[in-house]
Amino acid sequence: MAVTVQEAKVTWKRLPLSSNYAVAYAVKDLDVDVIAAYPITPQTTVVEKIAEFIANGELNAEMIHVESEHSALSATIAASAAGARAFTATASQGLELMHEILHIASGLRLPVVMSIATRALSAPISIWNDYSDLMNTRDTSWITLIASSAQEVYDSIVQAYRIAEDPEVMLPVMVAYDGYLMSHTYEPVLVPEDNKPILDYAPKNYNRIKLDPERPITMGTLTGPEWYYEFKYQQVVAMKKALEKARKADEEFKARFGRGYGLIETFNVEDADVVIVAYGGLYGTVIEALEPLVEKGVKVGAMRLRLWRPFPVEDVKKALGNAKLVTVIDKAISYGARIAGPVALEIMSSFYQDEAKPMIMSIIAGIGQRRITEDTIREIVDYSFKVLDRGRAPEESLYWGVRGVKYE
Amino acid sequence: MAAEEKLPAWNEIPPGGIIIEPGNAEERYTGDWRVFRPVINQDKCIRCLLCWVYCPDSVFHIIDEEYVTSKGRKYSFSLRIDYDHCKGCGICVEECPVNAIDFVEEVK
Amino acid sequence: MRFEIRWHGRGGQGAVTAAMILAEAAIFEGKYAQAFPEFGAERRGAPVRAYTRVSDKPILTRAPITRPDVVVILDSSLPKELYLPGLKEGGLILVNTKKTASEFAESTGIDPGKYRIYTVDATKIALEILGVPIVNTAMVGALVKVLPIVSLENVEKAIMETFPGRLGEKNVKAVRAAYEAVAAESVVAR
Numbered sequence: 001m002a003v004t005v006q007e008a009k010v011t012w013k014r015l016p017l018s019s020n021y022a023v024a025y026a027v028k029d030l031d032v033d034v035i036a037a038y039p040i041t042p043q044t045t046v047v048e049k050i051a052e053f054i055a056n057g058e059l060n061a062e063m064i065h066v067e068s069e070h071s072a073l074s075a076t077i078a079a080s081a082a083g084a085r086a087f088t089a090t091a092s093q094g095l096e097l098m099h100e101i102l103h104i105a106s107g108l109r110l111p112v113v114m115s116i117a118t119r120a121l122s123a124p125i126s127i128w129n130d131y132s133d134l135m136n137t138r139d140t141s142w143i144t145l146i147a148s149s150a151q152e153v154y155d156s157i158v159q160a161y162r163i164a165e166d167p168e169v170m171l172p173v174m175v176a177y178d179g180y181l182m183s184h185t186y187e188p189v190l191v192p193e194d195n196k197p198i199l200d201y202a203p204k205n206y207n208r209i210k211l212d213p214e215r216p217i218t219m220g221t222l223t224g225p226e227w228y229y230e231f232k233y234q235q236v237v238a239m240k241k242a243l244e245k246a247r248k249a250d251e252e253f254k255a256r257f258g259r260g261y262g263l264i265e266t267f268n269v270e271d272a273d274v275v276i277v278a279y280g281g282l283y284g285t286v287i288e289a290l291e292p293l294v295e296k297g298v299k300v301g302a303m304r305l306r307l308w309r310p311f312p313v314e315d316v317k318k319a320l321g322n323a324k325l326v327t328v329i330d331k332a333i334s335y336g337a338r339i340a341g342p343v344a345l346e347i348m349s350s351f352y353q354d355e356a357k358p359m360i361m362s363i364i365a366g367i368g369q370r371r372i373t374e375d376t377i378r379e380i381v382d383y384s385f386k387v388l389d390r391g392r393a394p395e396e397s398l399y400w401g402v403r404g405v406k407y408e
Numbered sequence: 409m410a411a412e413e414k415l416p417a418w419n420e421i422p423p424g425g426i427i428i429e430p431g432n433a434e435e436r437y438t439g440d441w442r443v444f445r446p447v448i449n450q451d452k453c454i455r456c457l458l459c460w461v462y463c464p465d466s467v468f469h470i471i472d473e474e475y476v477t478s479k480g481r482k483y484s485f486s487l488r489i490d491y492d493h494c495k496g497c498g499i500c501v502e503e504c505p506v507n508a509i510d511f512v513e514e515v516k
Numbered sequence: 517m518r519f520e521i522r523w524h525g526r527g528g529q530g531a532v533t534a535a536m537i538l539a540e541a542a543i544f545e546g547k548y549a550q551a552f553p554e555f556g557a558e559r560r561g562a563p564v565r566a567y568t569r570v571s572d573k574p575i576l577t578r579a580p581i582t583r584p585d586v587v588v589i590l591d592s593s594l595p596k597e598l599y600l601p602g603l604k605e606g607g608l609i610l611v612n613t614k615k616t617a618s619e620f621a622e623s624t625g626i627d628p629g630k631y632r633i634y635t636v637d638a639t640k641i642a643l644e645i646l647g648v649p650i651v652n653t654a655m656v657g658a659l660v661k662v663l664p665i666v667s668l669e670n671v672e673k674a675i676m677e678t679f680p681g682r683l684g685e686k687n688v689k690a691v692r693a694a695y696e697a698v699a700a701e702s703v704v705a706r
Contacts, residue, residue: 016540016549016674109424170423181578185552186536188543209426216430223425230418231425237418284576373579 010197010257012190019182022150022189023115023175024049026157027087028059029195030202034079034086036064038072040094041127042179043117047089069094073101073114080110081219083210085161088112091179092119095133099140105172106141106235108219111164111205113157114142116176117183118280118331120368128369129179131280134308135332135342141235143173143242144309146279148265150189153177155259158202162249165205169242171235176308178281180369190259201256243310263312265304266319268294272301274384275323275358279305279343282329282372289377300381305343313350320347323358325393327384329400331366340364340397361387362397370401383407434493438465442496444511448487451477452508455485459500459509467494518571519665520581523655524599525590528560530652533678534588535566537656540674541666542570550575563598570665586610588659590638590651596624607631610659610698612638612651634662636698645690657691658698668695 017025023046027035037047053059062079066072072088079086090098095116105112118134120126134144143163147153153175160173177183192198209217223231247263254260267287269275278286283304293300303319305312320326330341339345344362351357363380366372380400387393398407422428448459460468467490475483501511521538525531532553539551547570554565567581585607587599592613603609613620613635620635621628636658638651653675660671671691676684 014543014546016536016543016551107424108426178578181552185550185578186539186543187550187575188548209422209428218427218430219424221425221427226415227421227425230416230421231423233418234421234423238423281578285579288577288579371580373582374577 011193013193014188014190016186017150017154017189017191018045018184018186019147019150019153019177020045020117020184021049022154022191023089023157024053025189025191026154028053029192029198030085030158030161031059031195031199031204032061032087033084034062034064034076035088036066036072036075036079036086037088037090038066038069038094040069040091042119042129042183043089043091043094043115045183046115046117050087069097070101073098073105073112076112076114077101077105077108077110080105080112081108081211083206083208083212085165085204086110086112087114089115089117091117092121092127092133095137096121099136102137102140102142102172104220107231109170109235109238110172111161111170111208112172113160113164114172114174115153115157116174117179118176119179126368127179129181129331130367130369131176131331132333132367134174134176135334137174138309138342141171141239142309143169143171143239143246144307145173145175145246146306146308147175147177147182148279148281148283148304148306150182150185150187151259152261153182154189154191155253155257155261158198159246159249159253162202162253163242163246165202165208166242166245167205167208169238169245170208171238171242176280182281197256201253239310243307243312246307246310261306262315263307264315264319265306266301267303268301269303269319270301270322271299272322273299273324274381274388275301275303275320275326276377276381276384277303277305277320277326277328277343277347279308280331282331282366285372285374286329286377289374290381293378293381298381300384308343311346311350316347317350317354320351320358321356325359325361325384325388327361327363327380329363329365329380330397331364333364333367333397338396344397359387359391359393361393363400364397365400372401376401437492438495439492442491442494442514444496444498445491445514446489446494446496446498446500447510447512448489449508449510450475450486452506453487454506454508455483455487456505458503458505459487462499462503464497464499465493465495467491468500518569518573518575519586519663520584521568521570521586521588521659522581522584522599522603523566523568523588523590524594525564525566525652526560526594527562527564528650529564529590530650531564531590532566534590534652534656535568537653537671537674537678538568538659538666539570540677541656541660541670542568544670544673545666547572547666548574550578552578554580563594565598586659586663588655590655592620596626600626603631605630608663609633610655610662611635612655614640632662634658634698636694638694641690641693641697645693646686653687654690654694657694661695661698668692 076086076088120130156175164173328344341362473486523531535551539549542549550569589611617633638654
């Protein structure tokens, strides 16, 4: 969509917000109609804050209290099917319980938006952060953004509705961020005094196929082998379109509001032999770890993946094409795979068909919120240069920091 | 369904398997699924309309046609079965309180 | 300039809220700040830690603070092994205790030549003003006196945002009392 955009006149308030509260503010400013959710750590304060906005009269919405996450997403889908702008939020076991409904949201082409405060999975029980829950949703046909600051969380929820409700997309969107490490961290966030510019950017799309007693339709049909495949192919095409739609949504957001993120973010990749790839809140720690190294002349850079699904292959290849070694830090494990990092696997497959490509090393870290400090990152950088000297990346993922395992 | 029937391509159908026109079950001919055919005995029928209630395919049509039974009982309407959509499930035969619906084999 | 502050308390004393109020005050002041708890499965009485970073520039890292400039101890019964590790040399220790700084150094065996030690009887202030031994707001008041990285006004604003109404007003009183008290009682140990 070719639009000339003027920078919107927005008066911003600078508030101390956690990423969870940033989600709630975005939901309020987007004038969401229906919210259905079930409490789960570390997501709960998202919905608590939304409930507060509704109670105060700051948001005119229906809050449905349900008895499980399965019902939460089902009710959200139903509201969306009836034409409402609908929202839910969850994490970890809650997202797992939603799993079958994730496919129904995307299969019915409903522009639901959901926030995920990512958390490890049971058993054993861990309430702490990693990305195992999110990575399990990889093949559900949800557009997936991973934010790395509370400001970006706010901005991404706004962009998410713009992308989801695009007539050429009509797919649900997840906005993920680190549980605890972001969900419970207070930091400055700019939110508008008045939400009109936000709604101008992401107007509600009520003009879509919906359940309407005046004009009956059927949703959730049974489709035989001679029909089903075509509907799935429609999703493939919509996902492909979503990539450019997400890019444009971000570009126009930047033109209007002065903040943009791209589909990926890079640091010093032009001049780097080793590039560290990360996602979510970890990227900030990576940058602060690398800055003093780059100052000393170490040829190291970083890339952050912001759009996970659809995967921005060309952007990633362009950013990493000059590197000699790419070290991908994944906070999730695909058990039984030699390369067990989901993002590492994706980057490998992006380069597979090419003649010239960097070596790629997969590192697993931060599982169950095992501590990652700047020192951890610098140890990974040191090891990366060692691997670069050897000229061959390890064939298996390295499980960084697990007790009893050492890598030479 | 005829195997050679040309089906629409992925971009010629509504998204998500959604059926956007209401009431299109009528276009689906299911009459050839029957092995047994329900046949109304208008003379025995007491017009209670339980068949009309129970039929899963809405094939019982109320016809504006008077009927006088052999015992002289007069009814202001009759019933007719839409055999293009009756699948021959036999629910009506089972539910009829006066056994006024016969179940007849299609092929003799 | 970036300050990294680590808060140590027990569940129920409000260490997490204290970390947050300081960050809020810094944000109201136009600075960059970050506050987050060390996420244990906290119960009342269990040792708890929280972190605040305050800076003139954006803060990107999300690593826990391992080399703090300041440790604030809400409960002097906590063993020093919990709060001393990583504290920078010349770093600041602010502790809630009836003792003077030199008495505290002596009783804990902390080398007073290595750190700047300040004490304040925040429990007394909290009991007098709030009627409960929740010392977090008083400790924020004492901290901004000995480490003036944010103004008292913005601390008070942050408190009123967190606890609107009478509860906020009482906490503001506790902040001011501790701000004054720490000035009177603190001694740089020699």
